[in-house]
Amino acid sequence: MKYLMSATAMVLATATLAAAEGELQLYNWGNYTSPELLDKFEKETGIKVTVTDYDSNDVALAKVEAGGSGFDLVVPSASYVPIWVEKGLVQELDLSKLPNHKNIAPEWTDVPWDAGRKYSIPWQWGTTGMSVNTKVYGGDINTSAIFLDVPPELVGKINVQPEMIDVVSLATMYVGGEPCSEDAEIMKKVRDVLLAAKPNWISMDYGATERMSNGDWAASTNWNGSSMRIKINTNGDVQYGYPKEGYPIFMDSVMLLQDAANVEEAYKFMDFIMLPENAAMISAFARYANGIAGSEAFMPEDMKTAPEVVVPEEHKAAGKFLPTCRGKGLEYMTAIWTELQK
Amino acid sequence: MAERGFQISRLPGVATVAIGAFVILYLPIVTLVIFSFNASNSVATWGGFSLHWYGDAWANDDVKAATMRSLIIGVSAAFLSTILATLAALGTTRRRAFKGQTFIYVVINQPLMVPEIVTAVALMIFFGIVKVATGYQGLGYLIAAHTAFCLPFAYLPIRARLESMDLSLETAAADLYATPWQTFRRVTLPLLAPGIMAGAMLAFVISLDDVVITEFVKSGGQDTLPTYMLGQLRRSFTPEVNAISTMLLGVTVVMLTAFFLLTRKKD
Amino acid sequence: MSPAEDNAVRTSARNGWLLSLPALILLAFAASGPLLIVIWYSFLTANDTGNVIHEWSVEGWKGIFLTYDIFEERYALADAHLTIFWRSVWLSLTTTALTFAIGFPTAWFIATRPPQQRAMWLFLITIPFWTNLLIRTFAINEVIRNEGLLNTLLIWVGAIDTPLQINYTETAVLIGMTYVYLPLMVLPLYATIERFDMRLLEASYDLYASRWATLRRVILPIVKPGIIAGSILVFVPSLGAYVTPRILGGGKNMMIGNFIELQFLQGKNWPLGAALSVALLIIVMGALLVYVRVANRDRSQGHG
Numbered sequence: 012m013k014y015l016m017s018a019t020a021m022v023l024a025t026a027t028l029a030a031a032e033g034e035l036q037l038y039n040w041g042n043y044t045s046p047e048l049l050d051k052f053e054k055e056t057g058i059k060v061t062v063t064d065y066d067s068n069d070v071a072l073a074k075v076e077a078g079g080s081g082f083d084l085v086v087p088s089a090s091y092v093p094i095w096v097e098k099g100l101v102q103e104l105d106l107s108k109l110p111n112h113k114n115i116a117p118e119w120t121d122v123p124w125d126a127g128r129k130y131s132i133p134w135q136w137g138t139t140g141m142s143v144n145t146k147v148y149g150g151d152i153n154t155s156a157i158f159l160d161v162p163p164e165l166v167g168k169i170n171v172q173p174e175m176i177d178v179v180s181l182a183t184m185y186v187g188g189e190p191c192s193e194d195a196e197i198m199k200k201v202r203d204v205l206l207a208a209k210p211n212w213i214s215m216d217y218g219a220t221e222r223m224s225n226g227d228w229a230a231s232t233n234w235n236g237s238s239m240r241i242k243i244n245t246n247g248d249v250q251y252g253y254p255k256e257g258y259p260i261f262m263d264s265v266m267l268l269q270d271a272a273n274v275e276e277a278y279k280f281m282d283f284i285m286l287p288e289n290a291a292m293i294s295a296f297a298r299y300a301n302g303i304a305g306s307e308a309f310m311p312e313d314m315k316t317a318p319e320v321v322v323p324e325e326h327k328a329a330g331k332f333l334p335t336c337r338g339k340g341l342e343y344m345t346a347i348w349t350e351l352q353k
Numbered sequence: 354m355a356e357r358g359f360q361i362s363r364l365p366g367v368a369t370v371a372i373g374a375f376v377i378l379y380l381p382i383v384t385l386v387i388f389s390f391n392a393s394n395s396v397a398t399w400g401g402f403s404l405h406w407y408g409d410a411w412a413n414d415d416v417k418a419a420t421m422r423s424l425i426i427g428v429s430a431a432f433l434s435t436i437l438a439t440l441a442a443l444g445t446t447r448r449r450a451f452k453g454q455t456f457i458y459v460v461i462n463q464p465l466m467v468p469e470i471v472t473a474v475a476l477m478i479f480f481g482i483v484k485v486a487t488g489y490q491g492l493g494y495l496i497a498a499h500t501a502f503c504l505p506f507a508y509l510p511i512r513a514r515l516e517s518m519d520l521s522l523e524t525a526a527a528d529l530y531a532t533p534w535q536t537f538r539r540v541t542l543p544l545l546a547p548g549i550m551a552g553a554m555l556a557f558v559i560s561l562d563d564v565v566i567t568e569f570v571k572s573g574g575q576d577t578l579p580t581y582m583l584g585q586l587r588r589s590f591t592p593e594v595n596a597i598s599t600m601l602l603g604v605t606v607v608m609l610t611a612f613f614l615l616t617r618k619k620d
Numbered sequence: 621m622s623p624a625e626d627n628a629v630r631t632s633a634r635n636g637w638l639l640s641l642p643a644l645i646l647l648a649f650a651a652s653g654p655l656l657i658v659i660w661y662s663f664l665t666a667n668d669t670g671n672v673i674h675e676w677s678v679e680g681w682k683g684i685f686l687t688y689d690i691f692e693e694r695y696a697l698a699d700a701h702l703t704i705f706w707r708s709v710w711l712s713l714t715t716t717a718l719t720f721a722i723g724f725p726t727a728w729f730i731a732t733r734p735p736q737q738r739a740m741w742l743f744l745i746t747i748p749f750w751t752n753l754l755i756r757t758f759a760i761n762e763v764i765r766n767e768g769l770l771n772t773l774l775i776w777v778g779a780i781d782t783p784l785q786i787n788y789t790e791t792a793v794l795i796g797m798t799y800v801y802l803p804l805m806v807l808p809l810y811a812t813i814e815r816f817d818m819r820l821l822e823a824s825y826d827l828y829a830s831r832w833a834t835l836r837r838v839i840l841p842i843v844k845p846g847i848i849a850g851s852i853l854v855f856v857p858s859l860g861a862y863v864t865p866r867i868l869g870g871g872k873n874m875m876i877g878n879f880i881e882l883q884f885l886q887g888k889n890w891p892l893g894a895a896l897s898v899a900l901l902i903i904v905m906g907a908l909l910v911y912v913r914v915a916n917r918d919r920s921q922g923h924g
Contacts, residue, residue, distance in 0.1 A: 036573035041584020061574040064584025069885035079484020081573035214788040214870025345887040353700040371729030381759030437643040444639025451633030466904040468860025468877035471897035479654035501650035509849035510808040551807040558749040598751040
């Protein structure tokens, strides 16, 4: 009991000193930050990075907006970046403190969600497509029909990830619309195609890496990095398809919070991860590409050529950044989603 | 006749259902323990025996810190909520109905009545204001929040025990000129002990379980084991968490065995 | 009432308040107090980037019953909400019944062990719960999945030929919730059965009461406070359950807790989420008051 009380006192005391020198509070997706990267950073700079996890853009946003969260850096997805900026929760970056900013690959320097990269630097990027066990289904996997017009072989064996924006956007592009469409006719088609397909799905759940590796599911909408892990686990049975009707590209980017207590440390960290060899460590851990030019040279062999990571030329055109859905577009989306999950 | 009387204290089928319940309770736990020794990189497919997840868990400072934090919060919340609940239960039972009694009852049980997500959002907004105003971002908020939602879980069994308790012993003690404190200490409290124990245990496991409220209230560097796992939910779990849970179970079992051996000696 | 009696009543009431005060203060700070914010938010305007705009509105409340069908461009009854609400109520009631059916014999069994063994059995009930909810839920998932322990076992004994699809169904949610909430039923039941005087049973049998009559007339009235406490502890939280339906229901069997979460997070309609929460709170509170009142009336009648 005494030990426990002194331990409690210690934890309470250290927590108040969280803003001490040489510390950095990183708020990131769970299982997404390479521990080796943090070790290397601490060795080079003496700054200890504490990672706290979140599992949803919305939770991260709501918490930081509520105030006093104590974080310095956060890693939101592209479509959320404008919201963070608009709400005044993040600082405009002082590029003079980020000499490695020049390492950002040209296609990622001026992105639609952050013109001129004034607020965010790349962490990792990837795509949402179809993971399909080709032993179960031998047909074309580069189409959203895999989950929207389910082939007989996959009926009752396909999972759909419960990502509202991804799923509704995939369906919107499938019926020929643009993501966040406010066109009632298009959105009606989206609703109908999703509702008609739902009985053929086994579940709407996460955990594809696990459940496709052990054969519970034969197919799933999935992220490319996860799909690559499954391919390795299943000796190549599971392949990744890029829907030709259109598929979402996502990028998670590091942003500096307005109320950050450790600003200098944060700049050091951001600059650190834009060095190609360090960016490659991030990718090697979570298996997504990172947007830093020259990092490919430092990546694990199997990632250099993997079709999951390096988007094949013929599929490049179909990839789309999802915009931030607002107003009517968001209303349609939520209405369809509620109908789908009720 | 007497023989028939003794048998009925064991109602027919009771033992069967009870043993069945224990088997069902432990089935998933056994699976969990087995898979913590799995060599493969998966929580579901068996790839041979290995201890490497234990090594990994031991080497993972984040997991260790999160586990420790869960335990500190759980013990603090169970301890505090049991005290508060016992006081409140004594205040709201076994006395003539008074104005506001129902109000107290409703307020104490209120944390049960809304889904966790609602309490979580409310606390996030309110504590956010307090955190900015005071500059304090420590574990205190999590302990306060956990104590609050553990309160009804501690209160209800204690209250149930009190309500079914016999008043005559206490009256007898009072008749023998015991002071109210003596009566409480020597008569009420020992009689109340099973209720308090049930309440404290419930509060502790409820605190250990909490994901949603913790996720919304935690500040930087305050992941507990459940929120650490929640963060992995979208990507993939590693059997590390199975290993940690198995170790926790092991520690529990060892502690309890020691506890029983010690108390048996006293008897 | 004499002045002295009057005084005693007043002192008793004052002590009642004083003893409850510490709990009330904590709750005001870390539970009920902040909930007032939710009531306030339910009357504000939704912000489509999350949070609220501080403008008065009743759209949130209207949204509970009516949805503006954006496809038909007219208001329609929110049948999706009713489906979700009804599923929550029925799953929670069934869970309560199941935990009671399993929990009562279990509590009885523990309470009839020799006194020095009881604490051990009690701990045996809670030990599985030392692993947290997420891990336990995933472990249940492992047991009931198609190639899991349960199906393997059933096929092995020859009860079935093809694996039962239990995962991602309402049955899975029900199994999960019963598992998760079982100790919440067993512990309060145990607390009341434990002080039950077994000689009463002998007396009852000596008077040639049937088993059923003994159960109904002797056992139930005495363990009633435990049944009440246990049912509340199981029913109310399961109504707002979030983790179990999300993981075992496979996202297709949404319960009200998940639905409210959707409004606060991906759907970004905080006022609707807040209004749904307040409505749920009112319903549960009302049901609870009626339940406790009826239960107490029965008891005083039984004694009178």
